[in-house]
Amino acid sequence: MSMREINFDGLVGPTHNYSGLAHGNVASMSHEGLVANPREAALQGLEKMKSLMDSGYAQGVLPPQQRPDLGALRELGFAGSDARVLARAADEAPQLLRAVCSASSMWTANAATVTPSVDAPDGRAHFTPANLQSSFHRYLEPTTTGRVLASIFADEARFAHHPALPATPAFSDEGAANHTRLAGEHGEPGVHLYVYGRQAFGGDGVAPRRYPARQTLEASQAVARQHGLGDAQTVFAQQHPEAIDAGVFHNDVIAVGNGPVLLYHEVAFRDEQGTLDALRERMASPLIPVRVPVEAVSLEDAVVSYLFNSQLLTNPDGTMTLVVPGECQEREAVWRCLQDHLLAGHNPISEVVVKDVKQSMRNGGGPACLRLRVALSEAERAAISGRVLLDDALHGELVAWVERHYRDRLAPADLADPALASETLAALDELTGILRLGSVYPFQLG
Template sequence: MKETVSDVREVNFDGLVGPTHNYAGLAHGNVASMRHGGLESDPKEAALQGLAKMKALKDAGFAQGVLPPQQRPDLGALRDLGFSGSNAQVLERAAHEAPQLLRAVCSASSMWTANAATVTPSRDAVDGRVHFTPANLQSSFHRFLEPQTTGRVLAAIFRDEARFAHHPVLPATPAFSDEGAANHTRLAATHGEAGVHLFVYGRQAFGGADRKEPKRFPARQTLEASQAIARQHGLNDAQTVFAQQHPEAIDAGVFHNDVIAVGNGPVLLYHEMAFFEEERTLEALRSKMAAPLIPVRVPLEAMSLEDAVSSYLFNSQLLSDPDGSGAMTLVVPGECQENDAVWRTIQDLLLGGNNPIGEVVVKDVKQSMRNGGGPACLRLRVVLSQAERSNLSGRVLLDDTLYGDLTAWVEKHYRDRLTPEDLADPQLAEETLTALDELTQILAIGNVYPFQLG
């Protein structure tokens, strides 16, 4: 039986927060991460908050998936950097000689799966397959450690080669710096119809000397990386728009485009300072989209860049309601409710405006927010047909039973207190490996971690 447009749904694959979730302040340019560096974290609460958000969306009728965390601490990375001996000896020496390296190899940053990869749905691909490219995340060492495991995880879940295509990570050099779907938005009338892909970059590596760039914080995504991914996925000029992120926004702490803009269906919710050439970007989208673009612009006079960054309004999830009505729900972090200017903007401009956003749902993800990641950071959007959803490998689509199993797993294995000093504890490493081994069995994805591969 032939599938219809209505059979196609967006599945949000949220990253499980890992057992070593800590505040190390590793992300330069991420204001929240830098501000909270060194504070005590609660990995158990963080993981349960993430699961609670997933469960709430699943209960509301949205398709929800789960992705596992990375293996942390990454003892292999420490050994590659010259630390030797037993696991305990490696950790002790790293803590003494290079504590910042130890913090990096313990980072739970893979929880922000918006950075895991860039995805093109089969509807837009010439070969009719869903395409994946893991992000190289070369701009920071702690995230550079992720792509190989990410690739194995995606290949384990999206295993059917007739339906899913996996591409190599881009060269891990500054010229091809790639931060994944955090700088990529697909716009279309509905998820099942042909889309236009908006790739947002911060700098141009080749021939971009005349372009304005940020002065305070680095621009992480390059135009060349975005263009390479579009080529990998077989996207043509009529399907793509490349836009430069506003340098002033990057300098204000907008390290990814999804901190200043979010799109879904034909709607693009964005701050006035999101794009360096706002009108050119909108006109390019209008000229290539089959459906009318619905821009929802938040002006600077309504919300400062500082408020946008501190509240993460634009790092919210914008979701098409499951009833097919065309209405949308915006899932925002609790910090939006605590900021008067932001909450007023939500009520007056978003809910009171002429756009499909009909409901705002507030979720508590404070443990993630303190490290610089809101609801949108926590998920990788994958548009899938019914046949593609039915051909996923493993047990990764959330239902009540899986939610119960994952909650029990977190309660069993996670600590409720962790400081950067605790990362040297060899017992923590053992606890984590035991937990992850059990998790791969719960999710039925096979051996994906280095310690499982020998």
């Protein structure tokens, strides 16, 4: 079985703006109210995709969500024409308007949790959309996410789709941002590391004090059950409360893994040694932990630079490339760690590639946030529906689409503009044609 990992990046939506909606996300909160550039944001994301595709990595594309979500505003009591609904929301509940305009679906690491067919008892790849119930603006995403994934991975003989978990605090699920699959290579049976911030039922009560813990143990366990994973295939580890209070809202802000390599900060896990021991016990191939001590990179530097929110990619010769955001160059300690600790260390990481995703970074998402990793066999890749695997032609069409439809300036006050809503619907309707997805948006379903 020829398993290959595809990174499905989220296209940044036309309503990309800085509303500071994500409590506990330091970058998001600190840039609240700034003027955003949706066109630049989308083009930066596409440039990263194209660069990785050109380097030989398999690259896919996922569409943005329908925004503004006028249906959500109407459910909350705003009535009348689209223009009237937007005007009332802007006047009476501006934070709600900002929430229903969020382009947060670009961070597809939160879209779902994926189990490759090589690990599943029924031999199918499994998908569970994250309920994202911890914040209203992201809670709006799972229904459309599920439709998009079901459209792309439509072959029921090869792909299994599960409902999002109940949208309650006890089953708060943030998707693959808190999930890492480790194995010697993609085709080898893997071990699934689920990282949670708190327990809803029981536990010893140790939790962060400043910012909320979003992922629950119970949610991670439920997703593993949905996908048929057993005890020998799973490790559940608690995120360190100090990390969450420093702004590490997801595990992928403090650790990243691929193949047998786990790159992590000293303060990533509450029980560091216990987590490593459990992984070693279950993995068929030796675990390669790459630990960054706090003396080398402080928690503050890790959060500001998003060093660990980088993409760790496997090369054909077994070496690995780390794709980091440009902010890593701006922090001396982080850049020195990359050169002296990672590249010069005894580990497979042989190259660091810097990418400019500043528009996304200002909203709290780095390179790893922008992608959902899906390991597929050759037959499964052939069974993908739609036109979502990036090539030169698709990249060119998407760039032209962005340049036709996206604004180059968007302030929070602009979100009430009825023209923006109309522009976005026209853009998304054209996009589903380009990607051959069929009707996946509420306005297309009637």
